[in-house]
Amino acid sequence: MTTPTSAPVAAGVLAPESTQVLHVREHCVEVVSDSGEGAQKCGQSFGAVSAKMGNGVWTVEIIPAEIQPPARTPASASGVRIRLGTQAITNWGDHAELVVAFNEQVLLSRHRQEALADDAVILIESMWAEHDNDSIRAAWNAAMEELSARNYRIILVPMEERCLTVVDDPRRGKNMFVFGLLAAIYGRDTERCKAQIAYAFRKKKPEIYERNAELFDLGCAWARENLPFRVEVATEPYTDDMVVMNGNTALGMSAIAAGMDLCSMYPITPATSVSHYLSEVFEDAGGIVHQAEDEIAAVGVAIGASFAGKVAFTVTSGPGLALKTEFLGLAAMTEVPLVVVDVQRGGPSTGLPTKVEQSDLLAVLYGQPGDAPKVVIAPSTIEECFHVLITARRIAEAFRCVVYVLTDANLATGVQPFPRPKPDSNWMAGPPDQDPVPEGARPYDWDDRTGLSRRFIPGQAGGMYTLTGLVHDEDSKVRYATGVNQRGCDMRSRKIAVLQSTLQPPKTHGESHGDVLVVGWGSTRGTIEEAVDRLVSEGHAVSSANLTFLSPLEPGLKDLFARFRSVMTVEVNFSDEKDAPYITDENRRRGQLCTLLRAQTLVDIDCWTRVPGQPLRPADVADAIRANVRSVTADANGDPS
Amino acid sequence: MTATCTLTDCGAAPDVEYSMDDYAGPVARWCPGCGDHSVLSAAQRLLATHQMAPEKTVFVSGIGCSSRFPHYLRTYGFHGIHGRALPISTGVKLARPDLDVFAVMGDGDCCSIGAAHWIHAVRYNVNMVALLLDNNIYGLTKKQTSPTTPQGFPSNTQPRGSILPPMNPLSVTLGVTNASFVAQTADWAPQHLYATLDAAYRHRGFAFVRILQRCPIWTASLFRDAVQDPAKVEVLVHEKGIHDATTEAIHTNHLDHDPSDLNAARALAEEGGMRLGLFFHDPTNACYDETRRVPGYTPEDRIAILKRELDRHAV
Ligand SMILES: Cc1ncc(C[n+]2csc(CCOP(=O)(O)OP(=O)(O)O)c2C)c(N)n1
Ligand code: SF4
Ligand SMILES: [Mg+2]
Numbered sequence: 026m027t028t029p030t031s032a033p034v035a036a037g038v039l040a041p042e043s044t045q046v047l048h049v050r051e052h053c054v055e056v057v058s059d060s061g062e063g064a065q066k067c068g069q070s071f072g073a074v075s076a077k078m079g080n081g082v083w084t085v086e087i088i089p090a091e092i093q094p095p096a097r098t099p100a101s102a103s104g105v106r107i108r109l110g111t112q113a114i115t116n117w118g119d120h121a122e123l124v125v126a127f128n129e130q131v132l133l134s135r136h137r138q139e140a141l142a143d144d145a146v147i148l149i150e151s152m153w154a155e156h157d158n159d160s161i162r163a164a165w166n167a168a169m170e171e172l173s174a175r176n177y178r179i180i181l182v183p184m185e186e187r188c189l190t191v192v193d194d195p196r197r198g199k200n201m202f203v204f205g206l207l208a209a210i211y212g213r214d215t216e217r218c219k220a221q222i223a224y225a226f227r228k229k230k231p232e233i234y235e236r237n238a239e240l241f242d243l244g245c246a247w248a249r250e251n252l253p254f255r256v257e258v259a260t261e262p263y264t265d266d267m268v269v270m271n272g273n274t275a276l277g278m279s280a281i282a283a284g285m286d287l288c289s290m291y292p293i294t295p296a297t298s299v300s301h302y303l304s305e306v307f308e309d310a311g312g313i314v315h316q317a318e319d320e321i322a323a324v325g326v327a328i329g330a331s332f333a334g335k336v337a338f339t340v341t342s343g344p345g346l347a348l349k350t351e352f353l354g355l356a357a358m359t360e361v362p363l364v365v366v367d368v369q370r371g372g373p374s375t376g377l378p379t380k381v382e383q384s385d386l387l388a389v390l391y392g393q394p395g396d397a398p399k400v401v402i403a404p405s406t407i408e409e410c411f412h413v414l415i416t417a418r419r420i421a422e423a424f425r426c427v428v429y430v431l432t433d434a435n436l437a438t439g440v441q442p443f444p445r446p447k448p449d450s451n452w453m454a455g456p457p458d459q460d461p462v463p464e465g466a467r468p469y470d471w472d473d474r475t476g477l478s479r480r481f482i483p484g485q486a487g488g489m490y491t492l493t494g495l496v497h498d499e500d501s502k503v504r505y506a507t508g509v510n511q512r513g514c515d516m517r518s519r520k521i522a523v524l525q526s527t528l529q530p531p532k533t534h535g536e537s538h539g540d541v542l543v544v545g546w547g548s549t550r551g552t553i554e555e556a557v558d559r560l561v562s563e564g565h566a567v568s569s570a571n572l573t574f575l576s577p578l579e580p581g582l583k584d585l586f587a588r589f590r591s592v593m594t595v596e597v598n599f600s601d602e603k604d605a606p607y608i609t610d611e612n613r614r615r616g617q618l619c620t621l622l623r624a625q626t627l628v629d630i631d632c633w634t635r636v637p638g639q640p641l642r643p644a645d646v647a648d649a650i651r652a653n654v655r656s657v658t659a660d661a662n663g664d665p666s
Numbered sequence: 667m668t669a670t671c672t673l674t675d676c677g678a679a680p681d682v683e684y685s686m687d688d689y690a691g692p693v694a695r696w697c698p699g700c701g702d703h704s705v706l707s708a709a710q711r712l713l714a715t716h717q718m719a720p721e722k723t724v725f726v727s728g729i730g731c732s733s734r735f736p737h738y739l740r741t742y743g744f745h746g747i748h749g750r751a752l753p754i755s756t757g758v759k760l761a762r763p764d765l766d767v768f769a770v771m772g773d774g775d776c777c778s779i780g781a782a783h784w785i786h787a788v789r790y791n792v793n794m795v796a797l798l799l800d801n802n803i804y805g806l807t808k809k810q811t812s813p814t815t816p817q818g819f820p821s822n823t824q825p826r827g828s829i830l831p832p833m834n835p836l837s838v839t840l841g842v843t844n845a846s847f848v849a850q851t852a853d854w855a856p857q858h859l860y861a862t863l864d865a866a867y868r869h870r871g872f873a874f875v876r877i878l879q880r881c882p883i884w885t886a887s888l889f890r891d892a893v894q895d896p897a898k899v900e901v902l903v904h905e906k907g908i909h910d911a912t913t914e915a916i917h918t919n920h921l922d923h924d925p926s927d928l929n930a931a932r933a934l935a936e937e938g939g940m941r942l943g944l945f946f947h948d949p950t951n952a953c954y955d956e957t958r959r960v961p962g963y964t965p966e967d968r969i970a971i972l973k974r975e976l977d978r979h980a981v
Contacts, residue, residue: 278975281971287761311962317753322786325746326753326757329754329759332757334762448973448976
């Protein structure tokens with residue numbers, strides 16, 4: 026056996042007297058354990074405290090694919106990545122620089138996914154190295170061999186041994202010990218940490234809090250005595266009041282803030298936690314979460330409620346969206362206001378249930394048979410998740426249409442601080458109009474120019490009509506006469522153009538002209554902007570634009586694209602590689618936004634897309650942009666390429 | 667189904683008197699002799715009897731001949747999509763407990779494509795009336811086998827006769843936990859039909875009424891015997907049941923059945939046969955729209971909740 030270059034070191038042999046303090050503007054740390062050992066709770070608590078102390082923070086969950094994967098296997102890796110910064114952090118970054126692993130197998134999983142920096146510091150539970158069980162020791166040795174390919178600095182930590190001094194079953198408790206380690210390494214405020222622990226165990230008995238606080242202290246003490254390094258990510262105190270939460274919690278609050286009263290859903294990852302959050306608090310605010318018998322019923326109930334005057338929303342992910350299709354066509358046809366939240370995951374079919382993808386854009390846009398115009402909005406930050414349903418509900422009511430809100434698994438579980446919103450009663454829906462309808466008014470009194478009309482709500486005297494998904498005229502009467510369908514389609518489509526006339530052209534991140542413009546949507550925004558910043562600092566003329574409205578598209582895109590020599594999209598969905606066998610410029614299937622933009626602008630837009638089952642990394646995006654920059658500048662110089 | 671009496675409800679135009687005609691929409695375009703006509707008349711009579719405000723009444727349907735129903739009434743209507751009348755009705759009632767809600771479905775609508783919703787609607791037991799217009803066939807799409815088509819009866823999809831034994835909508839409904847009102851009536855017994863709708867409307871909870879419905883176009887032979895020979899029909903009688911003197915005089919076969927006895931109701935339904943009456947009734951079952959009702963709020967209340975939530979997530 027060759028000697029590993031990164032042989033694990035027992036912490037005791039390190040000399041904490043000569044403690045090094047690493048001063049950085051940002052740092053990326055991961056905590057990984059077997060599923061069920063609580064690394065997520067540890068990491069989320071650490072992230073929350075860091076945000077409260079004034080760091081920019083982005084956290085991403087590392088989620089095992091199964092509920093009960095076998096322990097001590099790479100498939101079992103469960104945890105969190107926390108990226109801290111002096112300034113705001115908008116994405117999960119590239120590689121983890123510090124990792125705390127509860128066993129070597131979950132560590133291997135991160136290593137194999139190339140999640141770790143080549144010189145990452147790894148703190149790992151020491152008990153497996155000397156374990157009584159031969160096969161465990163052998164697995165440990167094999168893992169160390171594999172890990173030795175990198176320059177990791179591996180430090181052994183007697184987690185189990187230390188925790189046993191407080192608890193009988195260290196599987197329940199190591200996570201708070203590790204929280205203590207991190208608190209000591211990053212100099213986190215003990216009081217805040219304890220308050221966070223109290224919050225994490227708020228539903229448990231007080232003894233549970235006390236035991237976990239004790240484990241936390243133990244972890245702190247051990248790190249202080251044994252670890253020869255600290256990491257200091259300077260904090261800049263916030264000038265605004267801030268809040269911190271994940272995207273799904275923000276969506277839940279958004280529903281309350283928008284004055285909605287009904288969330289009608291069927292459980293599906295990664296959308297469900299919106300309803301978990303709402304189920305806890307919605308009733309206090311006069312709303313309910315209705316768990317329907319399936320997604321079809323979920324949207325049907327929402328449509329029934331909206332028809333009756335209370336705009337409701339349904340929240341789902343890909344497979345559920347597929348089931349809702351027919352009802353969504355009905356809502357478009359009958360102009361029932363409705364808000365649909367799609368927290369996208371990998372697909373098609375059951376796909377990657379817990380992982381990010383942006384693959385539902387075209388399904389949302391074109392998923393209904395027949396012509397079904399709609400509005401599609403994609404928030405790109407947690408803060409936008411908080412505001413999006415307020416906008417969505419307003420548009421749905423004002424334009425009598427379905428508004429889709431596309432988020433994804435990355436926003437759903439990503440945690441980020443943002444300025445505290447100031448709730449306003451103007452954000453909320455008023456009570457349904459119950460005044461008699463004016464004499465002569467009709468249920469689809471389309472304005473010829475705008476397609477807009479006022480809707481009648483049950484309870485309004487004189488407004489009785491039968492809503493129907495069949496082709497209907499202004500009186501909602503079924504009519505197949507020539508021209509009736511054409512007019513209905515015209516009117517429903519026109520509204521989308523009218524909405525577009527109220528939108529602003531997208532702002533660019535960086536210069537408004539240059540060599541390459543990178544266009545993205547949704548949760549990739551932070552990653553793309555960070556990649557663009559890196560290229561700009563290398564001297565390249567690169568900018569980016571993020572599209573919040575996907576239907577209607579924001580105005581002025583053609584002009585914007587004309588100011589760059591090349592335009593490309595970066596997306597988390599599938600596209601053929603240009604140089605793959607059989608792939609030509611004509612048959613190449615491109616990214617979904619790319620396809621849409623090409624069709625709408627006739628600009629020859631390129632794309633770089635990936636479906637890795639995890640968020641994109643700024644370094645990979647930067648490489649892709651760099652390649653594009655090279656080909657643009659090579660073309661310009663007349664170089665043969 | 668009892669409407670919750672809110673202040674707005676009670677304040678609704680007390681001096682207006684609605685006649686049956688006030689509820690009539692355009693001329694119904696079902697085939698002559700179609701049983702749906704008679705259900706429509708019974709519904710209009712029910713609306714007038716209870717003086718339901720047209721603007722406070724919603725008829726929801728799916729797709730099929732029977733689902734044209736709302737178009738022929740002057741109330742609010744929702745002609746939805748095939749099989750999904752019940753989720754829509756549930757949404758209407760959850761949002762607006764002050765409205766009277768009726769769902770009208772065909773046998774394909776309710777028992778085939780919408781079967782999951784049917785079972786769960788019985789469980790939810792939302793205050794509303796659900797009418798199953800059962801002609802034992804897919805009418806609108808021209809004679810395909812439905813779940814209630816008698817075994818052996820030929821159709822365009824099963825020309826050598828329906829392959830499976832038919833589903834019994836009464837036993838299915840009675841098998842669902844929380845069923846609270848299950849009745850059967852027939853379009854050709856208008857008095858009984860009306861009396862059944864009236865009992866269903868008065869019921870607190872989800873009132874499920876299966877209406878045997880003639881389709882002279884596709885299933886003319888199916889109910890002929892029962893229509894021509896009143897002795898082929900048995901009427902359930904009981905002081906707690908549906909009482910209609912005319913029907914009981916025409917159909918002299920009476921069967922005493924206490925509708926509060928669930929086991930007896932299940933056994934009776936399982937036996938099949940042509941029985942009209944109230945199989946089961948329990949107005950004490952929990953109603954989802956009542957259990958889930960939450961107090962109203964003002965925008966200020968909501969802002970206070972949001973502030974509390976933001977505090978919980980404050981940095
Ligand atoms: C999703 C969907 N599938 C199929 C149809 C075609 N379709 C319309 S009505 C119907 C069946 C009608 O039978 P039933 O529900 O018994 O109503 P009836 O016409 O007999 O009153 C079918 C299959 C449809 N409209 N939508
Ligand atoms: S086809 Fe049958 S069910 Fe349909 S309208 Fe005619 S008679 Fe009635
Ligand atoms: Mg039928």
